[in-house]
Amino acid sequence: MREKFNAFPQFKFWLNKGKQHFNRIPILIWLNIITIVILSLLSIYAKIKSKGAGIESLFSDPFYVGMFYLGWFTSISEIMWCVAIAISLFSAILLPPANRRFKIFLFVSALIMLLLFFDDRFRLTLIMCAFFGTCKLVKLSVYTLYGVVLIFYAWAFRSxxxxxxYIPLLLSFCLFGFSSAIDITPISSRGIHAMLEDGTKLVGLINLTIYFWWICQHEIKKNIVQKQ
Incomplete structure (x- = not known):
């Protein structure tokens, strides 16, 4: 087994790097595990009981009062967006002017997350689909634009x-990209489609939120120590 890992030095490098970064944020390890286990158990249950439509309902908008769990996961995703945005903006305002580069990083991060949140919450892409008619082309164009924005963001603030x-941040970007790809991929099973699209986005949001929570509180604590 060790020889196989040695044959892929890049994989081993990123695996070790991921372990180091996640070990610095232990709570993120448990949150990822718990979320993935819950989603996996729900997927197995839906497969055995043919409850794909019920799984999809967990990610649906809560418009139908007859099903109390309708849209639960969608609502949790929206809360995670709001928490990450609020933490970033609050910390950017709280940090002193000496942390100018980090403050700009947090402000820009919050603006990008606001853009993605508004699209997710108010269905801006779907509204454009209704106007232009070619939904798949609209989604592909919008998701490509978001991808370019995220790549430029990562490049501009790479230092x-x-x-x-940063591995949790990178992981969240990859999961958002995967979720977007699934959105424009025709999958017959409603439960599998919902789990692959919205489930991966939920895991990505957990990583994104905890990442910004950790770096913000770490930067604030560092400034408090310096003042003392």
Missing amino acids: TIRHTP
């Missing part, structure tokens, strides 16, 4: 991000 445990 700042490099000094943080």
Whole structure:
């Protein structure tokens, strides 16, 4: 087994790097495990009991009062967006002017998250689909634009991000990309489609939120120590 890992030095490097970064934020390890286990158990249950439509309902908008669990996971995702945005903006305002580069990083991060949140919450992409008619083309164009924005964001703040445990941030970007790809992929099973699209986005949001919570509180604590 060790020889196989040695044959892929890049994989081993990123595996070790991921372990180091996640070990710095232990709570994130448990949150990821618990979320994935819950989603996996629900997927198995839906497969055995043919409850794919019920799984989809967990990620649906809560418009139908006859099903009390309708849209629960969607609501949790929206809360995670709001928490990450609030933490970033509050910390950017709280930090002193000496942390100018980090403050700009947090402000820009919050603006990008606000853009993604508004699209997710108010269905801006779907509204454009209704106007232009070609939904798949609209989604592909919008998701490509978001991808370019995230790549430019990562490049512009690479020096700042490099000094943080950035693997959770990178993981969240990958999961958002995967979720977007599933959104434009025709999958017949409603339960599988909902789990792959919205389930992966939920895991990505957990990583994103905890990442910004950790780096913000770490930066604030560092400034308090310096003042003392």
